[in-house]
Amino acid sequence: MKKEWPLWEVFIRGQHGLNHRHVGSLHAPDAEMAIKNARDVYTRRKEGVSIWVVPSAQISASDPGAKDSLFEPSMDKIYRHPSFYDIPEDVGKM
Amino acid sequence: MGGSNDKIASDILFEWLLRRGDTVLVLGHRVSEWCGHSPVLEEDIALANVALDLIGQARMWLSLAGEVEGKGRGENELAYLRDAWDFRNVLLAEQPNGDFGKTLMRQFLIDTFQVLQLKELETSADPRIAAIAAKAGKEAAYHLDRSADLVIRLGDGTPESHRRMQDALDQLWSYTGELFTSDEIDQAMSDAGLAPDPASLKSEWQKTVDEVLAEATLTAPDSAFAHLGGLTGRHSEHLGHLLAEMQFLQRAYPGATW
Numbered sequence: 001m002k003k004e005w006p007l008w009e010v011f012i013r014g015q016h017g018l019n020h021r022h023v024g025s026l027h028a029p030d031a032e033m034a035i036k037n038a039r040d041v042y043t044r045r046k047e048g049v050s051i052w053v054v055p056s057a058q059i060s061a062s063d064p065g066a067k068d069s070l071f072e073p074s075m076d077k078i079y080r081h082p083s084f085y086d087i088p089e090d091v092g093k094m
Numbered sequence: 095m096g097g098s099n100d101k102i103a104s105d106i107l108f109e110w111l112l113r114r115g116d117t118v119l120v121l122g123h124r125v126s127e128w129c130g131h132s133p134v135l136e137e138d139i140a141l142a143n144v145a146l147d148l149i150g151q152a153r154m155w156l157s158l159a160g161e162v163e164g165k166g167r168g169e170n171e172l173a174y175l176r177d178a179w180d181f182r183n184v185l186l187a188e189q190p191n192g193d194f195g196k197t198l199m200r201q202f203l204i205d206t207f208q209v210l211q212l213k214e215l216e217t218s219a220d221p222r223i224a225a226i227a228a229k230a231g232k233e234a235a236y237h238l239d240r241s242a243d244l245v246i247r248l249g250d251g252t253p254e255s256h257r258r259m260q261d262a263l264d265q266l267w268s269y270t271g272e273l274f275t276s277d278e279i280d281q282a283m284s285d286a287g288l289a290p291d292p293a294s295l296k297s298e299w300q301k302t303v304d305e306v307l308a309e310a311t312l313t314a315p316d317s318a319f320a321h322l323g324g325l326t327g328r329h330s331e332h333l334g335h336l337l338a339e340m341q342f343l344q345r346a347y348p349g350a351t352w
Binding site for chain 2: 025027028029032033036037039040041044065
């Protein structure tokens with residue numbers, strides 16, 4: 001029998017208005033304990049205002065072996081970066 | 095000294111503040127003994143956080159105690175240079191950690207009391223006490239959330255975890271009565287509107303404890319016998335050993351800093 005607690009991925013919202021960001025992982029028997037543990041492990045220094053936890057087993061990942069076909073084609077398409085436009089001053093921060 | 099102190103004799107207030115500060119200092123030191131020894135990494139960090147919260151609370155209470163005493167002693171002198179008979183913590187706080195279950199049960203029984211007492215202290219007529227209680231109350235609420243949850247999980251867990259939690263409860267129960275004893279110091283504090291009479295917190299405490307224990311499938315001993323003495327300086331043998339370790343550095347190298 002497997003005795004190890006399942007692994008959880010932890011996402012923290014740093015402040016209101018920002019996205020939750022992946023900060024790491026931890027072990028816990030269920031979601032409630034995972035949130036408590038995340039609070040203690042990852043927010044000791046005022047890092048966050050909200051915590052999400054997701055069972056690591058529920059995350060589907062891209063194939064590292066397919067890196068070239070997935071990401072290589074975008075390398076030479078600099079025109080996809082919106083850095084060629086002049087943004088008027090009064091638009092403010094984008 | 096004027097200001098808020100004229101509501102009550104300063105020696106009474108000093109004694110009462112030592113009871114608050116010493117209880118969280120001694121409990122905080124006990125919990126810190128788990129550092130590096132917890133069953134899993136996540137619990138190790140969580141327990142260290144709780145210990146640091148408690149020691150932070152002790153600093154606030156003991157700093158104020160030193161100020162009220164007016165003899166030039168600060169938090170450090172009070173924590174590190176008093177002997178066991180000068181400590182005023184409840185006996186429950188100094189009980190050895192035992193296994194993880196016993197540590198959590200001790201924590202739960204004190205957290206429940208802390209939450210109730212700090213809530214009342216937030217409306218103390220002394221704004222310094224009210225300010226400490228407001229800060230410590232938020233920490234205590236999380237401690238209780240955590241310890242109650244774990245008492246339920248372990249009590250209503252495997253046969254072994256259940257047995258360990260029931261053993262812990264049986265061993266610690268007779269130390270809970272001291273939390274609610276009320277003497278002339280408590281009366282004076284209560285009369286001055288500075289703090290609740292501890293006896294008045296008993297029924298709410300019992301209610302929370304009963305609910306959690308029921309969910310944890312644990313049974314409190316049917317006994318009202320209470321070990322007393324900690325609040326007046328008569329301690330179990332355990333406190334001396336704890337202080338020997340906690341105070342070693344300042345005793346061996348007086349005035350050492352880093």
